[in-house]
Amino acid sequence: MAPDQTSIHWFRQDLRTADNPALMSAASSGRVIPVYISEDLTPDEFKIGSASKVWLHHSLDSLNNTLDGHLRCFRGNPETILEKLCKKYHVKHITWNRAYDPWRIEQDTKLKAKLHSYGIKVQSFNGNLLWEPWETLKADGSPYRVFTPFYKNGCLNANAPRTPLSPPEICFHDQKVEPNNLDNLGLLDNKSWEDDLKSEWSVGEDEASAKLKQFLSEGINSYKDGRNFPAQQSVSGLSPHLHWGEISINTVWHATKEQLKQRPELSENANHFLSELGWREFSYSLLYHFPSLPTKNLNPRFEKFPWVKDQVGLRAWKSGRTGVPIVDAGMRQLWKTGYMHNRLRMIVGSFLVKNLRIHWHHGQAWFWDTLFDADLANNSAGWQWIAGCGADAAPYFRIFNPVTQGLKFDPDGSFIRQYVPELEKVPVKYIFDPWNAPQDVLATSGVVLGENYPHPIVDLKVSREKALEAFATLKA
DNA sequence: CCTGGAGTTGTCCTA
């Protein structure tokens, strides 16, 4: 290609310069116009959530800095915007990294054909997954529905993932920097999320790398077991960075492998972490091969499940006022930090879907709106899993007991105390089930149930049995 | 086509 050719790189969920195959391709073809488009056409149910908007804004800001102020932001219909840009700057080459949301695949396919018809060459790349979903198939060519064989045969027995690319030397099309229009995307209309983001997170490519580095020297040492304890710092905390592509999955994979090579004693912990990356691949594979994953039960039998309509219960769950401490702690962590520890996602999910028997769609929607790492594949697959209606269904009898879970995974109650301060003085013996505490214990702890902390909104034992009965109706 | 083992993350009861 002529060195004076100009290419557009369209950033989507790959807000980084390192290990970005599409950006690399644009940069090695000549001059580059880096573009981000905030889209009007996203179907309503998949419109970006409140927390995600704030993250996105700061991530774009950070990316713009990395690109020396050359990132151009637009709002509207990608087809119109790209076409105009191509005309204006005589661009004949556009690159992007693939995304896998079903509506996006459909849009990209149409767009690619359209742009081709204008004589523009479009190249798409794999910048977001270790293995493409159409590569991880069973011998008969159909997709896996169970994680273990998916990971062992589909992933580990396949070709090793691409090794990461260095950030390219970029020659920008524009010599001088223009206003980049980021502030007009309307991503910061919710101020409260912004304050939370600033106090809990650092956004951007450099910060994502720093976080990986820190995890590989600390958290990973006790990952396999430590990852279950929300009060411990054993998880990577990379999920929002991975969602926005501030760091590539290949970078995380290979850095972990490298660490494992240097410190073989990490074997169990490191391999467990790698398998969690495998879960991300699995979710994407499910979404790709079953595009109705976000909306429909994978197991059709669940269409008949007797869900309960319970606005009051749903509101109590969202606001962390169910009266069940470990559930409330998790829900308040989510509201306060835009994140929830994985163990708690299972506990609060099980509580919503099984103890309250509220449809998983409601939990999915709330997570979608409030999580900084909200990701269509992971969120949908996760809720289907906990509801037991997914491909790899949880056994009907796997109903988490939030008291037992608290005892096991927050044994000193410190996580509960952190997020439910009204229970701070309750002795550990009763912190998981304050409704069982004697009156005088509650009194000295400053707790009045029904006043400054709710009575539990459901009886755990009764609601568990009701859930089992509801499952039994699916058998017939 | 058939066969047999297995399925991320659990809980409860009983001996």
Place this chain on the structure above:
DNA sequence: TTAGGACAACTCCAG
């Protein structure tokens, strides 16, 4: 106190 088995039946997957 604790360890082990029961808890539906089914589907998935590899040989």
